[in-house]
Amino acid sequence: MTKHGALLAACTIFAMAPSVAQTVGICSRGGGMANQPQPVWILFDQDSAQIRADDRYKIADAINTAKAYQVTSLCVVGHTDKRGDKALNERLGRARSQAVAAELVNAGYPGNDIVIAIDPESFGNLSLGVSGAQERDRRVTIVFSR
Helix, strand or coil: CCHHHHHHHHHHHHHHCCCCCCCECCCCCHHHCCCCCCCEEEECCCCCCCCCHHHCHHHHHHHHHHHHCCCCEEEEEEECCCCCCHHHHHHHHHHHHHHHHHHHHHCCCCHHHEEEEEECCCCCHHHHCCCCHHHHHCEEEEEEEC
C-alpha cells in the first residue's frame, strides 16, 4: 500500500467512526500522580496508519485500564520516525492517532473523552543507531489523564 493509500484508509476508517473530536489538541500528562497508569504504545509499519493485528488487544487493555484508574480522558498521540517529508510525517502522525481513536470509540470508549494530538518526528531514535529504534518511533502513545 502506498503512503497516500494508507492515509486514505485511515481517514476512511476515522470518518466511519462515531463522534470523536477531530481537532488536534494539547494533552494533559496526568499531573504527575503517583498512581498514574503507564502509557500504552501501539506500533505501526513504515508509512502506515493501519493498526497491526497483533496490537489490537492493546485497545481493549487501554479501555480496561482507563476504567480501573477512573481516568477522565485519553490522549492519543501519533508519532513518526525521521524518514520522509516533514509535512507528510505530520499527516501520518495525525492519521495514526485518528485510527487509534476510532478503534477506541468502536470498542466503546466515549469519543468526547479522547484528545487527539501529534508529535511527528519526535525523539529521533533513528540518529541513536539503536536496533529497532525506527519502529519505536512509528507509534501512537495512549496517555491516561485524570
